Amino acid sequence: MADVIEGESFRNEDWYGEEMVERAYQRCTFHGIDLTESLTRGAVFTECTFGNVRFNASRHTDSAFLRCTFQRSNFFEAEFTGCKLVGSTFAECTLRPLRITGGDWSFVGLPGADLHGVTIDGVRMREVDLTGANLAGAAVTGTDLSGAQLHGVNVERCDLRRSDLSALDPTTSRGLRDALIVPEQAVVIAQALGFRIG
The missing domain is CATH 2.160.20.80 (E3 ubiquitin-protein ligase SopA)
Structure with a gap:
């Protein structure tokens, strides 16, 4: 160095x-x-x-x-x-089009950011601030979003497969339509909505 x-x-x-x-x-x-x-x-x-x-x-x-x-x-x-x-x-x-692969973006502040169509893969984004961000049509795959601030986020048509969605509250999202997830993530979201999985 x-x-x-x-x-x-x-x-x-x-x-x-x-x-x-x-x-x-x-x-x-x-x-x-x-x-x-x-x-x-x-x-x-x-x-x-x-x-x-x-x-x-x-x-x-x-x-x-x-x-x-x-x-x-x-x-x-x-x-x-x-x-x-x-x-x-x-x-x-x-910030678009932007491609992020791997790395650590924890505690990053992106409130209100226009991120529609960006590609984020395998990134550590713990406690990232995505309040009111637009991720419509983006690919956010295999990403650690634990503890993230996601109030008012728009993830319509967003590929969210393999990402940690434990911080996502569907009731405060601006858009979820056609977001792509895997069955295990659907269970996490159902639990966030208060469903009991039996």
Whole structure:
């Protein structure tokens, strides 16, 4: 891992296609940065702020964005593989289409996020805040959503197979129609509704 860059501010810079391998940033600010088609591998960003940053078509592998803040940033066709975003928050960001495979997104704040059509597979998302989020038509498979905040979430036509739905209260959801689950998950949802399985 390279030396940690700490407390720096980067503004309106063109980092198109930049390759950031095992770089480390702490409490840095990135504003108006173009990271289109950039690549991170083994990079670590801790308590950094990203404002109006373009992550379009960027690829992130085994990188960490810990307790970071993303504001009005664009993630069009971005991919995260095996990344850790524990404690990070997203506000007014464009998050679709987005692909997340593996990694740990626990305690991430995504309230009201438009995530329809995104792909999330095999991700640890314990206690993630998806209050009022739109996951219509998304694929959220094999994902640990235990303890998640799902009040007002829309999962119409969402593929939820193999995901932990113990925190889903169907009575507070904005939409469940045609969501895809397996029989074991149906039992969990029935119990959430107060049914006794006999």
